[in-house]
Amino acid sequence: MLLQQLINGIALGSTYALIALGYTMVYGIITLINFAHGEIFMAGAFVGLFLVTVLKFNVFLAMAGAMIFCMIMGVVIELIAYRPLRKSSRLSALISAIGVSIFLSTLALMVFGADAKGFPDTAFPVQQVKILGAEISTLQLLIIGVSALLMLALEFIVQKTKIGKAMRATSEDYNTAALMGINVNRIISFTFALGSSLAAAGGVLVGLLFNAVSFNMGLMAGLKAFSAAVLGGIGSIPGAMLGGLLLGVAEVMGVAAGYSSYRDAIAFAILVLVLLVKPTGLLGQKIQKKV
Amino acid sequence: MLIVENLSVNYKAIKALVNLSCRVEQGEIVALIGANGAGKTTTLNSISGIVPASAGRVVFEGEEITKTLPHLIVKKGISQVPEGRRVFAKMSVLENLEMGAYIRSDTKGIAQEMERIFHLFPRLAERKKQLAKTLSGGEQQMLAMGRALMSQPRLLLLDEPSMGLAPMLVEKIFEIIQEINKTGTTIMLVEQNAHMALSIANRAYVLETGQVVLEGEAKELAENPEVRKAYLGE
Numbered sequence: 001m002l003l004q005q006l007i008n009g010i011a012l013g014s015t016y017a018l019i020a021l022g023y024t025m026v027y028g029i030i031t032l033i034n035f036a037h038g039e040i041f042m043a044g045a046f047v048g049l050f051l052v053t054v055l056k057f058n059v060f061l062a063m064a065g066a067m068i069f070c071m072i073m074g075v076v077i078e079l080i081a082y083r084p085l086r087k088s089s090r091l092s093a094l095i096s097a098i099g100v101s102i103f104l105s106t107l108a109l110m111v112f113g114a115d116a117k118g119f120p121d122t123a124f125p126v127q128q129v130k131i132l133g134a135e136i137s138t139l140q141l142l143i144i145g146v147s148a149l150l151m152l153a154l155e156f157i158v159q160k161t162k163i164g165k166a167m168r169a170t171s172e173d174y175n176t177a178a179l180m181g182i183n184v185n186r187i188i189s190f191t192f193a194l195g196s197s198l199a200a201a202g203g204v205l206v207g208l209l210f211n212a213v214s215f216n217m218g219l220m221a222g223l224k225a226f227s228a229a230v231l232g233g234i235g236s237i238p239g240a241m242l243g244g245l246l247l248g249v250a251e252v253m254g255v256a257a258g259y260s261s262y263r264d265a266i267a268f269a270i271l272v273l274v275l276l277v278k279p280t281g282l283l284g285q286k287i288q289k290k291v
Numbered sequence: 292m293l294i295v296e297n298l299s300v301n302y303k304a305i306k307a308l309v310n311l312s313c314r315v316e317q318g319e320i321v322a323l324i325g326a327n328g329a330g331k332t333t334t335l336n337s338i339s340g341i342v343p344a345s346a347g348r349v350v351f352e353g354e355e356i357t358k359t360l361p362h363l364i365v366k367k368g369i370s371q372v373p374e375g376r377r378v379f380a381k382m383s384v385l386e387n388l389e390m391g392a393y394i395r396s397d398t399k400g401i402a403q404e405m406e407r408i409f410h411l412f413p414r415l416a417e418r419k420k421q422l423a424k425t426l427s428g429g430e431q432q433m434l435a436m437g438r439a440l441m442s443q444p445r446l447l448l449l450d451e452p453s454m455g456l457a458p459m460l461v462e463k464i465f466e467i468i469q470e471i472n473k474t475g476t477t478i479m480l481v482e483q484n485a486h487m488a489l490s491i492a493n494r495a496y497v498l499e500t501g502q503v504v505l506e507g508e509a510k511e512l513a514e515n516p517e518v519r520k521a522y523l524g525e
């Protein structure tokens with residue numbers, strides 16, 4: 001049932017795309033792989049869960065709350081862990097990012113424990129609908145719909161708004177952007193806020209999809225989304241969207257073809273393949289050294 | 292208008308500027324000439340706040356700006372056309388100009404400014420929607436200049452506007468620089484093309500290994516035998 005698998009793949013892939021966007025935008029602007037991005041996604045899932053179970057928010061409000069929380073979290077992480085290292089070597093910032101990542105997942109382990117937690121059944125009524133012979137759950141529709149909406153909004157911000165244009169200018173040429181009167185530090189904060197909020201939405205959606213929120217969920221999802229960003233071409237926003245979707249579909253198809261025990265390996269096999277064959281990814285440009 | 296006092300800049304172990312002093316008066320065109328690596332770009336970037344000074348100070352309209360951040364220096368009225376144009380290649384001509392007007396929010400004024408720039412560079416008007424990377428070298432230079440003018444600077448820093456352009460185009464660009472100056476913008480011009488630079492400048496400084504070795508009226512420098520030998524190819 002090809003259509004069925006395709007839709008399953010797109011739903012899963014949308015969540016990868018949402019996370020991958022944060023990797024690619026941050027890389028585009030400061031050439032840093034933000035290793036803590038997966039943990040921001042995890043934090044988003046926990047905040048969403050908290051808002052639904054404790055404060056009885058509906059999923060949409062919970063998602064909005066998680067997005068705002070992670071926006072602030074992303075900005076603060078950049079401020080304290082990356083900005084002081086801006087002029088140091090890339091490696092220092094990368095090590096700092098790995099440190100933040102370990103710190104956050106350990107903190108989550110201490111606060112929430114090792115067991116995965118699920119959303120209550122009432123959080124979102126899941127029903128199956130038949131479309132063209134394929135069984136689709138309302139949850140999958142929610143995931144695809146919300147992701148599409150967020151990505152459209154992102155595309156609008158980046159292409160049409162003043163701050164979005166400044167973001168593109170800064171990612172092309174940091175110093176020249178400053179010569180335009182652009183406060184590049186503010187643009188970098190804004191980029192972290194955008195990327196982190198998308199990851200938070202992804203966290204809530206993934207939490208619902210697998211009905212599991214756990215301290216280490218950021219690791220695997222983060223690595224896969226990173227692979228998606230590389231597949232699409234790191235630094236390219238449309239690339240991250242495409243890479244996420246392709247990876248989701250590939251994973252679901254692989255499982256459907258009987259390789260379910262290799263489920264998590266599929267993304268990494270693709271990552272290695274891309275790095276060997278076309279390191280700039282599908283939509284990426286030549287990798288330029290930034291000054 | 293601009294006073295640079297005993298400015299020193301180091302890139303790690305390299306001393307790029309050593310105790311450099313110069314000044315620019317309101318309404319002038321001041322040229323900075325010198326060989327490759329003399330420190331011309333470094334001087335402009337230090338004024339713009341892109342590279343930090345290790346000693347000395349920069350004063351603009353009576354206010355010290357030595358440690359001011361680059362984007363705030365633009366707000367104070369200094370704009371730079373960087374060496375090698377550095378247009379935003381993946382953005383359209385229009386978007387490049389919008390970036391030049393980043394510090395402004397008066398929509399009407401920005402639109403008027405853009406009209407003025409299209410009047411100055413009709414080529415840009417024809418290519419509004421094109422990506423900057425599809426422009427020729429000369430058109431990119433025009434775009435970089437137009438972009439810098441969008442913020443209505445009182446002082447315009449130009450870094451080698453003639454670089455890589457055909458002689459005809461160089462003349463055209465220099466005419467436009469004079470035109471910009473006549474409408475009230477003070478100009479600091481860095482050039483390797485000393486001949487052209489001295490022909491339009493009021494005063495000039497000659498730089499060698501990060502130091503000013505000669506300064507004076509542009510006309511006098513153009514007559515100076517040393518300058519003629521070293522920079523005018525005689």
Ligand SMILES: Nc1ncnc2c1ncn2[C@@H]1O[C@H](COP(=O)(O)OP(=O)(O)OP(=O)(O)O)[C@@H](O)[C@H]1O
Nearest residue numbers: 302305307325326327328329330331332333334483
């Ligand atoms: N980012 C940098 N890192 C290290 N050294 C640098 C850097 N930029 C410039 N320099 C050095 O500082 C000195 C002055 O360079 P600068 O670019 O200011 O010269 P210039 O007069 O503009 O030369 P050109 O005419 O070639 O543009 C040179 O010795 C150069 O090698």
Ligand SMILES: [Mg+2]
Nearest residue numbers: 331332333374
């Ligand atoms: Mg130079």
